[in-house]
Amino acid sequence: MSDERHMVYAVATDLSALRAFVSARALALGLPEERAELLVLAVSELATNTLQHTGAGGEVTLRSDRGRLVCDVVDGLRDHRSTVALGRVMPPADALRGRGLAIVESICDEVETSVVGGSTRVRIHLNL
Template identity: 40%
Template sequence: MPRPTRRTVVPIDTTLLIAEAFDQAQVTELRHSVTSCAHAVGLRGQRLDDFVLAVNELLTNAVRHGGGRGWLRLWRQPGRLVCEVADHGRGISSRRLDDRSRPAPDTAGGWGLWLARELSDAMDVETGPAGTTVRIGMPLAPALDAGERAPD
């Protein structure tokens, strides 16, 4: 009688909230999904608005400058919400990445990365000729005790 084959079981990562490819047609729907998930894990008020605006800027950049499409992953870590947007564009120049100054008010473009950096707690960028991956994070409020209400 043959021996049963051993299988490796990899647990599903329950902290992954969204993993989705997108193009221009999905940006609005994906932004709404990010808003719902971020709210569900505890982001509220201005922190929620800031995080969603930062994600929207990354989505828009991926469509405009990253080949017309991208990939979004949103997950929860202990005490933190993280969003990663990747594209297959030509990358971002080191001069552009190193420039942390606020764009001039009358500038039509160039606000996306600056806003994402300003509105999130942390931002990491990996870029090259095969594409760009931007990861932003926002701290979550500590879990509430039973009976407490989250601030709005």
Template identity: 40%
Template sequence: MDGQSRFPRQRTSSGGAFRVTGSGQGAPAGASGTAGAAGVTRPGVPAPGCALNRRLHLALEAADLVAVGAVRRRLRAALGHWGVPELADTAELLTSELVTNALQHTGQGAVFDAVLTGDQRLRIEVQDGEAGLPARRREPDAEYATSGRGLLLVEALADSWGVQLRGDGKVTWFELAVAEL
């Protein structure tokens, strides 16, 4: 299944630095846990294949680097609410890298989406309006630079990641698997 059909774009009107849409604040009343390994349930996490997947959607204004911290806090809170706080440290670090790159290097705003899927994978997408692919530093002194290691971190820590070009820019994404109990 391609990323577009799994994560349909929800446009938000301009205004605040970001806005949550969808089910960004957790499960509806009465949502049950999921059966993990050996029938163990995880509170607040939908059963595999359940339509109650968790989603956090934020729209960020151009060059608003202060919003990066707010995105991290919202993501950590959502992951705790969804029952997967163990993903927070890695997800926050990699999210910071992708969101900062989008806001700093494109001169435009960005759209952030986090989804906990029914098959217990966290997918983070950052969409920006720049069609150019992100690149690693290639200069001889790159190892001494104070920036430019974000994609190396994403590559090293994510279970999978990539870039999808679209007509209105690109989406840089990564996925983290929830560890089995």
């Protein structure tokens, strides 16, 4: 059975409400509290990156599907031509950027990126 809800964010001041939404929704879908905290960290990183790099905000959707929590973070841009490459390896200590995306990949059970309707979608999965 799938159950789906979403929240739109547009500016940095929306991030606190977004984190609260993700936490409450993840717990309601059956994700243990410790894993819900990790999901909040991952979504916060992705949403912050969206705001910093696109200025367009985005939308977060959470649902359960076959024993997994599935969370989509979709940016508000409509003109992407390629997917975002996530940092699969933690950057060196002297790197200025890239740790956040590497953390997202390390704490989630699966991470996918795709272009949907011209927007970049990052889909993260956590086993319930």
